[in-house]
Amino acid sequence: MSKNLKLKAARAAKDLSQKQLAEAVGVTRQTIIAIENGDYNPTIRLCIDICLTLGLTLDQLFWEGEKNEQVPSG
Amino acid sequence: MNKSHLDERQLQKRNKVGNQTLLLVACLLLADLGLQDSGIQWLDYPLNNYFIFMVSIGSYVVRIIWIGSFTGPGNSRNALFGKKTLGAAVAILVAISTVALFLGNSSGTTAERMTDMWTLAGISVLVAVVILTVVVITRIRNNRD
Numbered sequence: 182m183s184k185n186l187k188l189k190a191a192r193a194a195k196d197l198s199q200k201q202l203a204e205a206v207g208v209t210r211q212t213i214i215a216i217e218n219g220d221y222n223p224t225i226r227l228c229i230d231i232c233l234t235l236g237l238t239l240d241q242l243f244w245e246g247e248k249n250e251q252v253p254s255g
Numbered sequence: 256m257n258k259s260h261l262d263e264r265q266l267q268k269r270n271k272v273g274n275q276t277l278l279l280v281a282c283l284l285l286a287d288l289g290l291q292d293s294g295i296q297w298l299d300y301p302l303n304n305y306f307i308f309m310v311s312i313g314s315y316v317v318r319i320i321w322i323g324s325f326t327g328p329g330n331s332r333n334a335l336f337g338k339k340t341l342g343a344a345v346a347i348l349v350a351i352s353t354v355a356l357f358l359g360n361s362s363g364t365t366a367e368r369m370t371d372m373w374t375l376a377g378i379s380v381l382v383a384v385v386i387l388t389v390v391v392i393t394r395i396r397n398n399r400d
Contacts, residue, residue: 207329208264211397212262223264
């Protein structure tokens, strides 16, 4: 799994530390570190909580567009 | 999400470690049975079972502390202190009960019983030292910015 730099950038833009974001969504700091480093794949529930805290959408934070995007045929 | 409980990553990791510990206990007990069947007495009963128990539970505790799945995200310092104190008290109680039970049930001369008791104490102290070392290393690692 690749690093989630979008989450890291969004967190920095909101001037939040990993600890502050972790407290806001009710997880440990180690969990946020693991998500940012791509070591842990969060559940949709946690993804939504992170998105609500950072004021962004799931697409903006977690969608890996270039890799998975396919043009529908027909 | 209830902050006093483990978060989803912690639960996932702890479950994985728990399953692996169960397999470890099963393998160690089977190996012990096999060795005894072959006539190899590597440690007298019940010390062999105590050793297997301590290795398995010790490795479980060490691993969940190492991966940060021992306490949940919302535990305050006071609650953590209370939990640790309670855990230490229970551990001491279990250790005393085990030694008392062992001395009450074991046969042989006083010298043999004393040797066994020291072995028992040695295993317990070794596991305790490993767990404490991991706690200290983990605290240092987690406080690093």
